[in-house]
Amino acid sequence: MKVGIVSYGACVPRYRITPEEIGKVWGADGKAVGKGLMINCKSIPAPDEDTITISVEAARNMMKRCDVSPKDIGALYVGSESHPYAVKPTGTIVAEAIEAAPHLTVADFEFACKAGTAAIQTCMGLVGSGMVKYGVAIGADTSQGAPGDALEYSASAGGAAFLIGSEKIIATLDRTYSYTTDTPDFWRREGQIYPRHGGRFTGEPAYFKHVLNGGRGLMERTGTTAKDYTYAVFHQPNGKFPTRVAKQLGFSDTQIKAGLLAPLIGNTYSGAVPLGLAAILDEAKPGDRIFAVAYGSGAGSDAFAMTVTDEIDSYARDRAPTVKEIISNVKFLDYATYAKFRGMIVLGRE
Amino acid sequence: MATAPRFWRENPSRYNLVGIKCNSCGRHFFPPRSICPVCHRKSVGKIERVKLKGEGKIFSWTEVQEGPEELSSNRPYIYAMVEMEDGLRFTGQVIDCEPADLQIGTPVRAVLRKLSEEGPSGVIHYGYKFVLRKEKSP
Amino acid sequence: MRRVAIIGIGNTEFGELWDHSFREIGITAGLAAVEDANISAEMIDALYVGNMSAGRFIEQEHIGALIADYSGLARDHVPATRVEAAGASGGLALRQGFMAVASGLHDIVVVGGAEKMTDVSDLDSANIQSSAADQEWETVLGATFPALHALIAHRHMHVYGTTREQLADVAVKNHRHGALNPKAQFRREITRETVLGSPMVSSPLRVFDCAPSSDGAAAVVLCALENAKKYTDTPVEIIGSGQASDTLSLHDRKDICTMEATRVAAKRAFDMAKVAQKDVQVAEVHDSFTISEILAIEDLGFFKKGEGGKATEAGLTGLSGQIAVNTSGGLKARGDPIGATGLAQAVEIVAQLRGKADKRQVKDAQVGLTHNVGGTGATVVVHVLRRV
Numbered sequence: 001m002k003v004g005i006v007s008y009g010a011c012v013p014r015y016r017i018t019p020e021e022i023g024k025v026w027g028a029d030g031k032a033v034g035k036g037l038m039i040n041c042k043s044i045p046a047p048d049e050d051t052i053t054i055s056v057e058a059a060r061n062m063m064k065r066c067d068v069s070p071k072d073i074g075a076l077y078v079g080s081e082s083h084p085y086a087v088k089p090t091g092t093i094v095a096e097a098i099e100a101a102p103h104l105t106v107a108d109f110e111f112a113c114k115a116g117t118a119a120i121q122t123c124m125g126l127v128g129s130g131m132v133k134y135g136v137a138i139g140a141d142t143s144q145g146a147p148g149d150a151l152e153y154s155a156s157a158g159g160a161a162f163l164i165g166s167e168k169i170i171a172t173l174d175r176t177y178s179y180t181t182d183t184p185d186f187w188r189r190e191g192q193i194y195p196r197h198g199g200r201f202t203g204e205p206a207y208f209k210h211v212l213n214g215g216r217g218l219m220e221r222t223g224t225t226a227k228d229y230t231y232a233v234f235h236q237p238n239g240k241f242p243t244r245v246a247k248q249l250g251f252s253d254t255q256i257k258a259g260l261l262a263p264l265i266g267n268t269y270s271g272a273v274p275l276g277l278a279a280i281l282d283e284a285k286p287g288d289r290i291f292a293v294a295y296g297s298g299a300g301s302d303a304f305a306m307t308v309t310d311e312i313d314s315y316a317r318d319r320a321p322t323v324k325e326i327i328s329n330v331k332f333l334d335y336a337t338y339a340k341f342r343g344m345i346v347l348g349r350e
Numbered sequence: 351m352a353t354a355p356r357f358w359r360e361n362p363s364r365y366n367l368v369g370i371k372c373n374s375c376g377r378h379f380f381p382p383r384s385i386c387p388v389c390h391r392k393s394v395g396k397i398e399r400v401k402l403k404g405e406g407k408i409f410s411w412t413e414v415q416e417g418p419e420e421l422s423s424n425r426p427y428i429y430a431m432v433e434m435e436d437g438l439r440f441t442g443q444v445i446d447c448e449p450a451d452l453q454i455g456t457p458v459r460a461v462l463r464k465l466s467e468e469g470p471s472g473v474i475h476y477g478y479k480f481v482l483r484k485e486k487s488p
Numbered sequence: 489m490r491r492v493a494i495i496g497i498g499n500t501e502f503g504e505l506w507d508h509s510f511r512e513i514g515i516t517a518g519l520a521a522v523e524d525a526n527i528s529a530e531m532i533d534a535l536y537v538g539n540m541s542a543g544r545f546i547e548q549e550h551i552g553a554l555i556a557d558y559s560g561l562a563r564d565h566v567p568a569t570r571v572e573a574a575g576a577s578g579g580l581a582l583r584q585g586f587m588a589v590a591s592g593l594h595d596i597v598v599v600g601g602a603e604k605m606t607d608v609s610d611l612d613s614a615n616i617q618s619s620a621a622d623q624e625w626e627t628v629l630g631a632t633f634p635a636l637h638a639l640i641a642h643r644h645m646h647v648y649g650t651t652r653e654q655l656a657d658v659a660v661k662n663h664r665h666g667a668l669n670p671k672a673q674f675r676r677e678i679t680r681e682t683v684l685g686s687p688m689v690s691s692p693l694r695v696f697d698c699a700p701s702s703d704g705a706a707a708v709v710l711c712a713l714e715n716a717k718k719y720t721d722t723p724v725e726i727i728g729s730g731q732a733s734d735t736l737s738l739h740d741r742k743d744i745c746t747m748e749a750t751r752v753a754a755k756r757a758f759d760m761a762k763v764a765q766k767d768v769q770v771a772e773v774h775d776s777f778t779i780s781e782i783l784a785i786e787d788l789g790f791f792k793k794g795e796g797g798k799a800t801e802a803g804l805t806g807l808s809g810q811i812a813v814n815t816s817g818g819l820k821a822r823g824d825p826i827g828a829t830g831l832a833q834a835v836e837i838v839a840q841l842r843g844k845a846d847k848r849q850v851k852d853a854q855v856g857l858t859h860n861v862g863g864t865g866a867t868v869v870v871h872v873l874r875r876v
Contacts, residue, residue: 014446046445047423048463052476056462084474093476097365097462099401329446340423347422360624381625410646410744412638413691414630418618419611421630429635429690431643431739439739441639443630449691454646465628477629 003128004169004306005162006068007315009061010278010323011054011140012158012265015044016330017338019153025335026148033153038239042156042266044333045142047341049157051080052090054140054271056097058161061320062136063098068163073100074132077122078108079115079139079270080159081188081195094138104132112186113235114296115139116159116270121176121302123164134165141269146194147344154238156266160274170312171281171290174305177218179210186297197297206299207241208248214301215249215293222305226250229305230288233259233276235295237267251291258283259292264327279323284308354473364477367402367460369438378402378438404460405483406434413449420466432458432480443479451482459483492589493716493723493876496525496709497835502823503673505703510546510604511558517705517828518559518600525709526719529560533594535568538581538601539827544616546607555600574620575776577601578830579860579869582708583729586871589710601832602705603825613701617826620863622737634698634777636738636864638690641779644745645692647794650782652692654797656683658778659696659820661806666817668848673702673823683778697778702823706831708838716876722842727855728761728872730754738864747865750787754859754870758789761855761872765789768872769853770840771811772833774861775818781805784859785813788870812850815840830860830869841875 018041023030034040045054055078063070078090091106109115109122116139123135140159145151164173185206188195198206211234219225226232232251234242239262246256259276261268268275273294280290290306339345360381362368369380373396374389380402386393411430414421421427428444430452444458458480467474498520500513508516514537522529535556543549552568561568571581578601585599605613618626618633626636644650660680666672683696716723732752738744758764765788773788775781782796790811791799799805805813816822816836819829837856839845845853853875860869 046463048443048445048465048479050464050474052474053461053463056476060462093365096361097476099366331448343423357628410639410643412635412642412693413688414632414635414638415687415691416614416634416689417630417632418615427630429630429632429639431639431744441626441629441631441737441739454643465630475628479629 001128001166002169002172003124003164003166004172005281006134006165006168006170007062007066007163008160008278008281009058009065009320010160010275010326011057011061012275012326013043013045013049014329014331015046015341016041016332017044017335018332021335022152030153036240037153038243038263039154039266040263041332042154043158043268044338044341045157050084050142051082051140051159052084052093054142054157054159055090055094055138055161058140058159059094059098059136059138062161062163064319065316066163068134070098070100071103073134073136074104075123075126075135076100076104076106077119077137079111079119080108080141081110081112081115081269082142082144083108111300112296112298113269113272114294114300114302116274117294117302117304120162120164124173124176127164127166134163137162137164139270139274141271143267143269144194144342151195151197154267156268158265158268158275159271160278162274168311169309170315171284171306171308174307175218175222177214177221177303178300179214179217180300181210183299185299202297206297207237207295208245210299210301211235211245211293211295212248214303218303218305224305226255228289229255229291231258231280231284232256232291233273233280234293236260236262236272236276239263261323275323282317282322282324284312286310286312357473357475365462367404367478368399369402371398371400372396373398378436380438380440402434402438404478406432406458408452408454408456408458409433409439410454411444411452428452430480444481445479446481457483457485489590490592491713492586492710492726493713494708494726494834494838494873495711495716495719495723496521496527497838498524499671499706499832499835500704501671502702502704502825502832504606506606508703510542510548510602511554513604513703513705514555514600514602515558517602517707518555518598521598521707521709527596527709530564531596532561532566532598534588534597535559535561535566536581536585536597536599537568537570538578538830539570540572540574540577540603541616541619541826546604573867574862575774575826576830576860576862576867576869577827578706579833579858579871580731580830580867582830582834582871583731583869585710586726586729589712595711595715597710598707599710599831600705600707601828601830603827604703605701605825606703610701625737632690634690634693637777637779638693639738640744640783641692644779644782647745650797652684653680654801655692655697655778655782656680657800658775658781659683661800662775662814662818662820665807665815665848666821668846669817669822672817672821673700674817674821693777693779699776699819699824702825704823704825704828704832706828706835708831708834713876723876724838724841724873725876726871727763727874728757730756730760730870732756732868734866736863736866745783746793747783747787747861747868749865749868750784750859750861753868754788757870757872763855763872768811768855768857770815770837770850771813771857771859772816772818772836773813773859775814775820776824776861780861781813781818788857788859807848807850815845815848815850830858833858833860834871837873841873
């Protein structure tokens with residue numbers, strides 16, 4: 001049975017802050033930091049946004065574009081490292097909000113920045129095995145970098161949702177491969193507000209090792225090379241890493257352009273590859289092949305090979321906004337307002 | 351102030367704008383009520399739950415500068431009365447826009463956002479707010 | 489039905505009464521009214537108390553019994569009833585007293601209204617006031633009491649061209665009147681600039697468009713008109729009493745620029761009184777916000793719909809205008825201790841009809857009106873009073 005993406009939807013908060021504005025507060029040359037990271041600005045959730053509201057908006061956009069009955073959804077998984085509750089699922093609210101409840105299974109996933117793609121893999125298995133007709137996989141985050149930390153320049157918010165099924169597929173999920181080791185490059189302990197990371201240790205032994213091995217492993221298993229793909233998207237903690245890793249795997253700038261959003265919105269963590277994939281699907285044509293590798297600290301990578309089908313021509317993409325349209329409604333904030341929005345100001349409440 | 355069950359029981363309407371249709375006169379109402387105020391007794395047993403489309407136009411609006419403590423991070427915020435196509439009205443916040451973008455008659459659609467939370471350790475309440483809606487040319 | 493007269497009035501100063509508790513202010517107003525009526529405690533058949541939210545302002549419920557007790561009437565087991573309809577609690581208590589005497593069930597009834605609002609923080613006070621709106625479908629979604637009235641104001645400006653300056657003129661006039669009322673909370677005049685330069689609360693409404701939080705109490709003594717002259721030379725008859733409800737939520741109203749309940753309550757009161765708007769010289773209307781007074785004078789029928797702003801600007805609602813509105817200063821300047829407001833309105837109209845309103849006396853006042861609103865207009869009580 002062919003399994004693939006039946007529909008998708010995205011959500012990115014409207015607010016932005018520039019590296020320059022952040023650097024000003026901490027006595028750093030933010031402009032240069034941003035240039036080095038290839039980040040022009042990052043998205044910030046409004047005070048009334050969190051991973052749940054982003055997941056709901058993305059899932060609703062996904063449902064608008066197809067005529068699938070929400071009652072046919074048998075599984076829903078939300079991958080995030082910023083679930084609003086430590087205990088109490090994000091997914092139940094999403095399931096109710098798209099009217100998929102109560103006859104389905106729901107769970108929240110966490111694997112740093114690749115929890116969303118882990119959800120896609122789970123849905124592939126459930127649909128492929130015939131256990132469910134449709135599965136929903138969401139990757140969304142409202143990530144936090146500690147004030148003054150290097151992560152603060154990139155940690156942002158956004159997410160995308162995918163309806164996985166076996167009928168009216170707009171892109172088949174041809175193959176997936178994961179590469180996993182135990183590598184403590186980035187973590188957040190229970191009860192802690194901000195994550196910690198290993199600085200430069202997050203680079204070669206973590207991001208690059210796993211993305212390269214994941215990507216190469218998938219190419220070996222599918223007998224493909226970079227040239228066989230129209231588009232490629234990689235986890236993007238900044239603009240620099242995915243650009244470099246793409247070159248190492250043999251991809252050109254043209255192939256990664258559509259899915260490279262970090263320069264415009266920063267690192268949306270679990271939302272990063274899902275949003276990049278959504279942006280690619282916004283413009284993809286029948287026959288296009290897509291290569292995607294997500295990375296999650298801790299550490300592992302999920303690689304996917306996809307093929308866009310003829311179905312995309314009759315797919316109702318215009319019933320919901322494209323990623324480009326979503327990220328065109330922008331308001332820049334100063335650091336003080338950003339700090340207020342992110343709850344970084346201690347309030348004198350009782 | 352709100353408690354989990356008190357909020358939870360309204361979730362269908364807060365998440366998905368579930369209202370009612372009176373099958374005696376055909377009128378819609380939001381939020382749900384058990385009797386049609388037009389048909390009175392004739393409506394008993396004829397009230398059907400229906401989901402509203404969530405699209406409408408600004409009927410009136412205000413920018414709230416002095417508001418409740420739980421919305422202190424959102425201030426100033428826009429609170430509006432929205433009129434749906436069938437004349438039904440309800441109120442809520444309008445977000446992701448500036449006062450200059452708004453006029454009486456501006457099209458909006460409902461989205462789900464956080465309404466409030468019962469302190470840092472309490473339940474979070476979600477419900478509808480409005481964003482601007484681009485009207486597609488036919 | 490018996491005809492009913494007000495034979496005694498009493499009220500406390502309105503404002504921030506830091507030294508006085510809820511029960512003290514309630515009793516002070518009641519005693520003043522009883523003294524004014526020349527009656528003694530044993531003669532009181534029943535008590536009615538208008539109060540909106542003592543349960544949340546001072547965490548005290550069972551207000552009827554409390555007031556009966558501290559009035560010294562508990563030993564006589566005088567029946568005492570608390571009446572609640574948000575901002576219309578006082579007016580509604582007056583109507584209950586009126587019905588009790590009119591029906592013949594009671595001969596002498598004391599009706600009081602009291603609220604103690606300053607024992608909680610300003611934020612809590614605002615939250616409590618917003619509980620007059622629909623908690624589940626307005627407040628939870630971000631409504632404040634000013635925000636709901638701002639929606640009305642914005643719409644009224646949009647539909648009828650009412651101006652920001654005309655709204656300000658309501659506050660300027662009510663402060664001018666309040667300056668003449670020794671018991672008013674604000675006894676100083678202001679200008680348009682004061683209003684327009686005050687901080688925004690909920691656009692277009694600013695701080696000086698809003699009635700304040702206040703402590704205070706007011707009371708009246710009622711008896712059958714046929715017995716009134718036994719106690720006073722200047723009884724004032726309640727010739728009409730009307731009450732009407734509307735939807736709790738503002739959004740369910742047919743037209744948010746009209747308080748339908750005001751129109752209906754007024755019609756009922758005028759029909760009972762067998763007088764018309766033109767016969768009224770003085771009115772106390774419910775100006776929680778400046779826009780509220782504009783709606784009130786239109787919906788009560790004193791001015792055409794949409795003309796309230798212009799009428800105010802033209803001075804037609806001043807002391808020597810076409811009809812003197814809110815000679816006490818209104819909620820804006822006299823103060824608005826919620827449960828007391830409806831009674832304070834009656835106290836002012838009685839003073840006017842007795843010719844005892846001193847510097848703010850309306851010449852030859854024969855007929856007066858009180859208009860008391862709960863929430864954004866879900867309860868309205870209108871009374872028409874005439875000097876005997």
